[in-house]
């Protein structure tokens with residue numbers, strides 16, 4: 539079955555969506571942007587002939603799409619997605635779901651009331667190494683997971699909306715890492731203690747660095763440290779990870795194949811260990827993977843990863859971390 543879509547927001551990330559929608563046979567029948575020249579430029583670039591507009595409601599009435607792709611900046615996700623759901627469309631949107639938990643809950647309710655699917659695309663879920671890590675950790679390759687660390691350090695000079703956000707790292711980037719932590723561990727967040735800060739010499743207005751300690755279900759502790767204002771010796775954009783279980787450790791750093799050591803005996807000051815490597819599981823990558831799952835879901839298939847009732851748990855980690863930093867207190871993660 540082929541579907542008709544309207545894309546809202548034709549900025550940087552639309553370059554990762556438009557060719558993949560086209561490749562999957564989706565009819566991109568409208569592109570809406572408050573800057574219609576930008577929408578036209580992207581249509582031309584990817585050889586599409588959609589209706590170009592700066593008004594979503596009238597475009598939905600004219601085009602009657604099956605679904606809307608929300609690629610606006612985070613502050614506009616709630617209005618865009620609720621308008622689309624209200625018009626009877628399914629929605630797939632970019633992360634983070636919303637700029638507040640109140641907005642996110644409103645969006646989940648709007649999806650329920652419309653009886654439509656609202657999926658948040660977390661592109662970093664769709665990676666061969668991440669799929670393999672998820673499978674192996676769930677199969678208890680290193681026993682029962684007790685400790686999970688993620689470090690993210692990149693010096694990123696974006697310009698644009700991120701430079702002005704209050705919490706650019708936590709809201710716009712760490713959402714990926716928090717969501718990956720949930721995916722790979724299978725655990726749910728319980729509470730967090732966090733400290734956000736803006737390092738000396740930062741070119742961001744808001745707090746662009748943070749250290750967070752999350753309590754997760756099954757007594758798992760997830761520690762996250764990150765900064766977008768860290769020149770040199772970059773980690774992977776996926777973060778550099780260490781997973782410790784009752785029977786061994788796996789490390790996943792700088793996008794190299796995950797490697798680890800598992801117990802090979804039970805005597806000695808340092809127990810004997812056996813080296814392991816985790817072979818990647820082939821998956822459709824990034825936005826393409828998300829689009830494929832979404833299309834299958836609106837065609838009657840299983841709920842996609844990032845379906846709003848699940849994704850709101852990752853967003854709740856974001857807002858609990860920000861609240862903890864503001865109050866200097868341990869904050870329960872509630873969605």
Ligand SMILES: NC(=O)c1ccc[n+]([C@@H]2O[C@H](COP(=O)([O-])OP(=O)(O)OC[C@H]3O[C@@H](n4cnc5c(N)ncnc54)[C@H](O)[C@@H]3O)[C@@H](O)[C@H]2O)c1
Nearest residue numbers: 547548549550551571572573609610611612614632633661
């Ligand atoms: N998955 C990823 O790895 C990834 C990477 C980059 C961006 N993103 C996400 O994609 C979203 C957009 O980011 P971007 O980098 O493309 O931003 P951008 O600033 O490059 O583009 C945003 C576009 O939206 C338009 N716009 C703004 N408000 C609008 C509104 N109310 N209605 C219609 N159009 C509107 C702007 O004119 C602009 O063309 C963000 O949520 C961001 O977090 C995800």
